[in-house]
Amino acid sequence: MAETPCSLCPLKKSPLFLAHSPEENDLMQSLKRREVTLKPGETLIREGQTDAPLYTLIDGWAFRLKTLSDGRRQILNFLLPGDFIGVQQKMGDAAAHGVVTLTDAVFCVFQRDALWELHRRSPTMGFNITWLTAHEESLVDDTLLSVGRRSAEERIATLLILLFKRAAALQTDAGAGGVPFPLTQQHVADGLGLSLVHTNKTLRKLERRGLHQIVDGRLHMRDVKALARLADLYGDGRPPQRPLV
Amino acid sequence: MAETPCSLCPLKKSPLFLAHSPEENDLMQSLKRREVTLKPGETLIREGQTDAPLYTLIDGWAFRLKTLSDGRRQILNFLLPGDFIGVQQKMGDAAAHGVVTLTDAVFCVFQRDALWELHRRSPTMGFNITWLTAHEESLVDDTLLSVGRRSAEERIATLLILLFKRAAALQTDAGAGGVPFPLTQQHVADGLGLSLVHTNKTLRKLERRGLHQIVDGRLHMRDVKALARLADLYGDGRPPQRPLV
DNA sequence: CGACGTGTTGATCTCTCTCAATTAGAGTGG
DNA sequence: CCACTCTAATTGAGAGAGATCAACACGTCG
Numbered sequence: 001m002a003e004t005p006c007s008l009c010p011l012k013k014s015p016l017f018l019a020h021s022p023e024e025n026d027l028m029q030s031l032k033r034r035e036v037t038l039k040p041g042e043t044l045i046r047e048g049q050t051d052a053p054l055y056t057l058i059d060g061w062a063f064r065l066k067t068l069s070d071g072r073r074q075i076l077n078f079l080l081p082g083d084f085i086g087v088q089q090k091m092g093d094a095a096a097h098g099v100v101t102l103t104d105a106v107f108c109v110f111q112r113d114a115l116w117e118l119h120r121r122s123p124t125m126g127f128n129i130t131w132l133t134a135h136e137e138s139l140v141d142d143t144l145l146s147v148g149r150r151s152a153e154e155r156i157a158t159l160l161i162l163l164f165k166r167a168a169a170l171q172t173d174a175g176a177g178g179v180p181f182p183l184t185q186q187h188v189a190d191g192l193g194l195s196l197v198h199t200n201k202t203l204r205k206l207e208r209r210g211l212h213q214i215v216d217g218r219l220h221m222r223d224v225k226a227l228a229r230l231a232d233l234y235g236d237g238r239p240p241q242r243p244l245v
Numbered sequence: 246m247a248e249t250p251c252s253l254c255p256l257k258k259s260p261l262f263l264a265h266s267p268e269e270n271d272l273m274q275s276l277k278r279r280e281v282t283l284k285p286g287e288t289l290i291r292e293g294q295t296d297a298p299l300y301t302l303i304d305g306w307a308f309r310l311k312t313l314s315d316g317r318r319q320i321l322n323f324l325l326p327g328d329f330i331g332v333q334q335k336m337g338d339a340a341a342h343g344v345v346t347l348t349d350a351v352f353c354v355f356q357r358d359a360l361w362e363l364h365r366r367s368p369t370m371g372f373n374i375t376w377l378t379a380h381e382e383s384l385v386d387d388t389l390l391s392v393g394r395r396s397a398e399e400r401i402a403t404l405l406i407l408l409f410k411r412a413a414a415l416q417t418d419a420g421a422g423g424v425p426f427p428l429t430q431q432h433v434a435d436g437l438g439l440s441l442v443h444t445n446k447t448l449r450k451l452e453r454r455g456l457h458q459i460v461d462g463r464l465h466m467r468d469v470k471a472l473a474r475l476a477d478l479y480g481d482g483r484p485p486q487r488p489l490v
Numbered sequence: 491c492g493a494c495g496t497g498t499t500g501a502t503c504t505c506t507c508t509c510a511a512t513t514a515g516a517g518t519g520g
Numbered sequence: 521c522c523a524c525t526c527t528a529a530t531t532g533a534g535a536g537a538g539a540t541c542a543a544c545a546c547g548t549c550g
Binding site: 064066068069070072073074076087088090096097115116119120123124126127129130131133134135136137138140141142143144145147148149150192193232 | 309311313314315317318319321332333335341342360361364365368369371372374375376378379380381382383385386387388389390392393394395435437438477
């Protein structure tokens with residue numbers, strides 16, 4: 001399988017991708033070791049695995065998860081193209097979470113000390129990584145708020161809106177009707193701390209009410225207003241104004 | 246109020262503190278703007294606030310939180326001395342979470358572009374910040390697993406163990422009997438996605454069983470084994486070995 | 491001394507879980 | 521082409537963990 005040079009990285013097609021200087025491309029290229037391609041449901045990183053390298057998700061969807069010893073599991077967040085993987089672990093220690101694919105997926109594998117080299121040789125990219133890491137944390141924050149304090153209906157509405165936004169932002173072919181939605185109901189359940197059955201019932205309820213629709217692995221938003229009302233997201237960063245009592 | 250120069254930063258007394266070169270001290274010093282001292286329960290950052298600077302928590306405890314418009318709130322994680330605050334927001338955008346103190350607390354305030362300057366002028370410190378950020382995310386990951394998949398008893402056991410470890414690691418005066426525990430039951434509830442009443446009942450149940458004790462704002466672990474069994478934490482990074490059924 | 495914050499406990503109520511069964515589609519092999 | 525198997529989605533029924541409602545105790549404070 002032919003590997004893509006960083007200068008032709010498919011991520012560049014993404015509207016979210018930041019332009020890089022030729023030097024930055026060379027740097028990335030020099031740290032890149034190879035690519036891995038996985039099929040849906042395959043494990044990229046096993047929980048507790050040591051010495052996992054640094055990855056970038058180039059194409060496809062995946063998720064991070066943690067499990068308890070009796071099998072209960074929680075999906076921490078979903079990974080879309082452009083996301084970094086493995087910034088968490090200091091080299092040498094065990095992965096605190098697993099990473100599993102949702103779709104066919106291609107990962108770019110970097111050498112173990114890439115994180116340090118990146119900082120050392122390009123403060124700009126080092127800074128970007130810090131920011132990306134912080135941003136991923138804020139995704140987990142959102143989910144924690146959902147799981148801790150929102151009802152099942154509200155959680156689902158929130159998940160649909162946030163995933164839709166992320167997926168739509170990556171769309172190159174706009175207007176295709178909805179966005180890809182490769183999650184099974186089990187994934188939704190594991191991502192929201194709900195049981196499979198209750199997830200199904202809630203999803204159907206919202207669908208029957210005409211709020212959304214999931215067909216052929218694509219998510220269509222039918223009534224964003226209503227979903228947003230349920231989710232109680234303040235429109236992109238506007239401060240919550242509420243009577244504090 | 247006299248401000249402490251970075252070279253005499255009280256954090257240096259902490260066993261967790263990394264030694265810094267004189268140049269790094271100078272760098273921090275040059276980016277530092279001032280200190281803020283807050284009383285318990287005061288707000289350092291309001292949700293939605295714009296232009297919050299970068300802080301370091303020097304002394305005392307605090308927490309990050311998010312709220313819904315009807316007042317439901319979720320504590321995202323607890324902040325102890327040495328933690329960074331505000332890495333999340335790009336300069337100019339709104340804080341996605343608030344920060345409130347639990348005790349008297351002293352924060353070090355840095356200029357707005359400190360994060361970038363730090364990366365630019367010291368890759369080592371830049372690298373450390375990414376790592377700290379990633380580490381904070383892993384704390385949120387732990388909580389998300391708890392809130393999503395653990396029972397009330399298990400959640401509380403997990404919280405007690407993790408907070409005990411963090412607090413103990415900061416202790417300079419060992420053997421003082423327990424560690425400081427400035428949370429009210431309401432904080433525990435908000436941190437674990439439980440109601441106040443149920444938190445109280447569960448806390449009492451564990452206490453009556455002799456697993457722990459909270460007296461005078463200090464937490465004493467009476468039966469760590471039993472708590473760890475409830476929490477189902479694998480001993481510091483050992484991979485979970487289980488029949489996958 | 492009354493107001494308030496925190497902790498405690500008992501009595502309901504309900505949202506969500508668990509158990510069970512069924513349907514539909516995709517893939518396999520005979 | 522048709523049984524057979526698997527996975528994902530669906531629906532109903534009963535059970536339970538945790539929420540909500542209500543009181544009360546205790547200490548601090550203006």
